[in-house]
Amino acid sequence: MTPVSNARASSDTRHRIQVANSAPRSIKLIGLGRGGAAVIDGLDRALLHRVDVVAVGEGLDPARLENAEMIFMVACPGDDVSAAQGIKAWARAAHVATTGILLDDGGLHAELPLLRAASDMLIVAADPDYVTDMLVQLGA
Numbered sequence: 001m002t003p004v005s006n007a008r009a010s011s012d013t014r015h016r017i018q019v020a021n022s023a024p025r026s027i028k029l030i031g032l033g034r035g036g037a038a039v040i041d042g043l044d045r046a047l048l049h050r051v052d053v054v055a056v057g058e059g060l061d062p063a064r065l066e067n068a069e070m071i072f073m074v075a076c077p078g079d080d081v082s083a084a085q086g087i088k089a090w091a092r093a094a095h096v097a098t099t100g101i102l103l104d105d106g107g108l109h110a111e112l113p114l115l116r117a118a119s120d121m122l123i124v125a126a127d128p129d130y131v132t133d134m135l136v137q138l139g140a
Contacts, residue, residue, distance in 0.1 A: 060087060
């Protein structure tokens with residue numbers, strides 16, 4: 001395979017449309033446990049235009065997930081992530097992708113395998129600002 005020259009690559013991109021490649025999505029951001037709820041409470045909501053923030057206490061009303069096109073679940077070490085399995089079951093039936101985000105300090109935590117099992121994709125991040133940055137990049 002012959003590599004494409006810089007000039008050719010530049011000319012090939014001049015016909016691209018300079019707008020987002022998809023319509024805005026309905027995103028549900030769920031804080032699991034006390035730590036996850038604290039993280040989502042501390043986010044800059046002014047940047048998250050299309051995100052419905054949901055904190056999970058003892059349980060989650062499935063009606064809060066209606067119309068979701070993407071679900072993100074945030075947890076911290078020590079959080080009760082048992083609600084994640086119910087969220088995953090609802091999401092699977094509704095054909096909605098779930099992403100688990102564990103804000104981790106570098107240690108191994110019991111939440112990791114539980115959140116992994118309840119997520120289509122699992123992200124481990126050290127900084128809560130990552131959550132906002134990721135959602136903004138997704139067009140939230």
